[in-house]
Every structure is written in C-alpha cells, then in structure tokens.
Amino acid sequence: MRILYSIVLFFVLSSLSAQDTTSLFMRDWGEYLNHDLFIGYNGSPTENSDLRSNYHGIELGIWRSKFINxxxxxxGSVYFSQELGINTGNLIHGTKIGGQVxxxxxxxxxxxxxxTDYESHSATISPLIGIGGYTFRLSFAWRLRLTSKDFxxxxxLNVNLSFKFLRLKSKKISSYPY
Structure with missing residues (x-):
C-alpha cells in the first residue's frame, strides 16, 4: 500500500503547476492540443463477497486534450479506451468513451x-469526480446501469487511476507574452 501511495503522490505533485515557481516541470505558458496514450487501473469494490469478488481491470486508451498552462x-479531454478484467474467472472486456474537464x-x-463477458453484457453511464490534472487522474465514478442490471x-462504484505514458502528438495553439 505504501508503494501505491508513493505513486499517487508522485503523479499528483507532477501535475501541480499553480504558479510557475512551484511547477515541477517548467513548461512554456500557453495553450496546447495534445494526443496521448494512457494506461489505467479500474477497481470495483464489493460489499457482498458471497456473490462476487472485487473487480480489477487494466485500461489502455487515447486522450485528446486541450491543455491551458x-x-x-x-x-478538457475526450478519450477512448479498452479495458480487460484481470482477476475474474471469465474474461471481461470493456469499451469506454468519455470526457472530462x-x-x-x-x-x-x-x-x-x-x-461484456461474452455471455452477458452491461452498458452504463458514469458521472465521475476526482483529483488530478492533464497527465494524471484519480477518480470515483458511479455506474448508472442502462442495461443488464444483474451483471x-x-x-x-468504480475507482480509476490513470496516467499519460506516451505523447503521440502535441501542437502549441497560442502562447502568452509573459
């Protein structure tokens, strides 16, 4: 658990740039349009271990973000990702599309x-709230099931930890004269 806290602390601190003197990575001020690959972890804790165990999934996706520094x-970001459940008896595959500010x-x-586990499926819409920034996200989402309420x-509840690991494309839109 200490390792997880250390990783979260590192990414939270690396995404801070409230003032230019406190920024860990001195970036040029301006607006950027970025396309990045991200990796993430999803977890669904259980309240009843008789029916199911905690769900853990690995996520890989693409973020398209407009970043103002x-x-x-x-x-503001939109993203598309694929998720695989890693601790379930059946293979669970998930597709996700979303947006965040x-x-x-x-x-x-x-x-x-x-x-889907290729026998049944569930479609959900999930509002989320969290902490982080452009390169890192720790969020909590509430799944509102649209289909298959008994999946x-x-x-x-879904807990997500995601971070950027590879920049595909970056374009500076405008800069500030300061």
Missing part, C-alpha cells in the same frame, strides 16, 4: 461504458 492550469486539481467528467462482476 497559465497561472492556474486547466484542461480539469481545473487546478479537480476533475469532473462523464463516461459511457460497455462491459455481477461490476459494482455500482
């Missing part, structure tokens, strides 16, 4: 997901 950073260290977003592998 000024005195107080902000970003981040200002300072706060994130609000919405995801549309579809999970057991997933609980109503």
């Amino acid at each position: 000024y005195r107080h950073p902000a970003s 981040a200002a300072m260290m706060f994130i609000l977003g919405l995801e549309l997901t579809h999970h 057991l592998p997933l609980s109503p």
Whole structure:
C-alpha cells in the first residue's frame, strides 16, 4: 500500500503547476492540443463477497486534450479506451468513451461504458469526480446501469487511476507574452 501511495503522490505533485515557481516541470505558458496514450487501473469494490469478488481491470486508451498552462492550469479531454478484467474467472472486456474537464486539481467528467463477458453484457453511464490534472487522474465514478442490471462482476462504484505514458502528438495553439 505504501508503494501505491508513493505513486499517487508522485503523479499528483507532477501535475501541480499553480504558479510557475512551484511547477515541477517548467513548461512554456500557453495553450496546447495534445494526443496521448494512457494506461489505467479500474477497481470495483464489493460489499457482498458471497456473490462476487472485487473487480480489477487494466485500461489502455487515447486522450485528446486541450491543455491551458497559465497561472492556474486547466484542461478538457475526450478519450477512448479498452479495458480487460484481470482477476475474474471469465474474461471481461470493456469499451469506454468519455470526457472530462480539469481545473487546478479537480476533475469532473462523464463516461459511457460497455462491459461484456461474452455471455452477458452491461452498458452504463458514469458521472465521475476526482483529483488530478492533464497527465494524471484519480477518480470515483458511479455506474448508472442502462442495461443488464444483474451483471455481477461490476459494482455500482468504480475507482480509476490513470496516467499519460506516451505523447503521440502535441501542437502549441497560442502562447502568452509573459
């Protein structure tokens, strides 16, 4: 657990840039349009271990973000990802499309997901709230099921930890004269 806390602390600190003197990575001020690959972890804790165990999944996807780096950073992102359940007896495959806005260290977003074990499936819409920034996200989402309310592998709560690991493309849109 200490390792997880250390990793979260590193990514939270690396995404801070409230003032240019406190930024860990001195970037040029301005607006950027970025395309990045991200990797993530999804977990669904259970309240009833008789029916199912905790769900754990690995996620790989693409973020398309407009990032504003000024005195107080902000970003807006849309993303598409694929998820695989790693601790279930059956293979669970998930497809996710979503969007998020981040200002300072706060994130609000919405995801549309579809999970299947190739015998049954569940489509959900999930509002999310979390902390992080453009390069890192720790969020909590509440799954509102649109279909298959009895799809057991997933609980109503989803915890997500995601971070950028590879920049595909970056374009500076504008810069500030300061």
